[in-house]
Amino acid sequence: MMAARLPAILRTTAARLSALYLILFAICAIVLVFYMTSLSARMLAAQTMETINEEVANLGGAYQRGGLQRLVRVIGQRARQPGANLYLIADANGRILAGNVESLQPGVLETEGWTTVPFTYERYGEGGDDPAQPSVDLPESRVDPRTAHDAIALVLRLPNQMIMLVGRDLGEPQRLRSVVQRSLMIALGMMGLGAALIWMLVGRRALIRIDNVSEASRRIMGGDLNGRLPVTGAGDEFDRLSANLNTMLARIASLNEGLRQVSDNIAHDLKTPLTRLRNRAEAAISGDAKPEEYRAALEQTIAESDQLIKTFNAILMISRLEAGYSAEQTATVDLTTAVRDVVELYEPAAEEVGVELRASVEDGLSIDGNRELISQALSNVIDNAIKYASCDGRKAQVEVELRRADDGISLAVTDNGPGIPDAADRERVTERFVRLEKSRSQPGSGLGLSLAGAVMKFHGGRLELLPADPGLTVVMHFPVKTGG
């Protein structure tokens, strides 16, 4: 499991960024350390050489005052001091006569002047030989690597062909360098650790959350359409992304639910009349019917097909509206006139069925929209109101009112019928095909209010059903038109 995850971890942006920072820091650190060590090494070397020069000047003074003997004595004294410089006096053949150097790297004594390249040497008392007995022959060949030290030195030839070497041990600069190198290693190690830590804190956390989102979306894709992406409540960009995706999923789910409901309802509301139609045709041809009976059957068939076509058109229209009608079809609509026209269209039909249709319409109201759609929506609502107006022997009334409201224009159609007492039912009737059980006997597709709702949504408004006591008020609310 971990092994399988590792490449994924390394492929994360956080891991890549951490690695990049690590490399950059390491390069900077290395450059800095090298610069500092070389600088300090040069400074130390200069200091050492100066010390040696001073020493040589002192010794030169001793030699001039007391000759070789005094020089050897002075060297003997100095060589015994702790932390002393290197001193060596040898004869022309390279045999060591005095000093604290037991042996040294071959070739050093042959070069007159500075030997700045570090060479190895041994002091008395450090080598394996008896310190009391200075070895006098070929000291240069017997440097023991275990006890050897590095040093630089100045070799001078005395007037009597003797050789004098004054040098200084390099132990201190070398210790400094090793300290610097160690701290460089420690620093690099800590940086690596830091990068890992940063990755743990930032990268891994992000990775886990993204993995959670991927996991959740896989579940949703796998069919769990009610699944949602995790929102931790931290309010960060991940939460915002998840919340937005969840809103999108909810929208898709509601569309999907709508679609499912529609197909169910189409199955019911179209199949039922289709079955009736088919049965009637079948019954008509099976028996020995009279011509008039054939004719009646066919006429009913045509009437039923027409109703089917109407239902079908309404479904198509709602779908188109919900998919967003083309904006080309909107213009300024004189709502006052449009409402008066529809009321006028319905007024005789209402009177015919004993419904008093009244209108109180405010003048000069207009919106941006589609007259045809608004008229159709209002006609559906009025048609509905007329159908359900009469109740309990009251004089059936339908009142249409168009007026300026607080936040727009309100077009209300109120009937004094039984209304819809249950609030949940009131919500439901604007859904497609929903016809409350009591109204199943009435003609109609059950799409009238859904279509009106879709038209209102298209105009950026809303359709509301309110209890009117007695009866029902259907409010078509249009958003305000500025400057109208």
Add this chain to the structure above:
Amino acid sequence: MDMLAAATDRADIDAMKVLIIEDDREAADYLRKALGESGHTAHVAADGDTGFSMADGGDYDVLIVDRMLPRRDGLSVISELRARGNATPALILSALGEVDDRVTGLRAGGDDYLTKPYAFSELLARIEVLNRRGGGRDAETFYRMGDLELDRLSHTVKRAGKEIVLQPREFRLLEYLMRHAGQVVTRTMLLENVWDYHFDPQTNVIDVHVSRLRGKIEKGFDGPVLHTVRGAGYMLKAG
């Protein structure tokens, strides 16, 4: 076809020569036969190219053009004809019935637009009106039919010399009926031309308007003038 017979049982029938441009063979044959039974002559073209050359060459009174055709679509057939100066009235048949589809169809040069599926009576009434319009009986200022008179300028209606007071909408309704006197006018045509609505009201609101108008122009006068044509619509006819 009793229903069709009822719709076409008229004395002043003008036989039309109709071109049907429709790729659905069965629909085209049905139309041709039904038009024949109504006393008209009909030819069929099964694709846009054939339809165009037949319409361009033949002397047709009315074209019935399906919107979606092989080779060349119906709208381009009509606009091409119009571009060549052919003004034969054209009725567009289409499965697309939304307002903007209708607008595109009429903009392309179509004279009327009918959504599939349609009732034959509706189609017949519409092409007869189109044919009459092709004859140039449009927008007169004074109509007379028998003893019924309508004056658009003074906005008055008289029957047998007696003035009848009509509501503005009733006046427009009668005006439309008089302009197409002797022809069947369907409810949809009335809704489109008198009210300018292209949707279908659930209830038969138009019938009530017509019967109100009928009451005003017939009650107390001699004989019916506004007849109901069963399964089709209405017709204004003297006697």
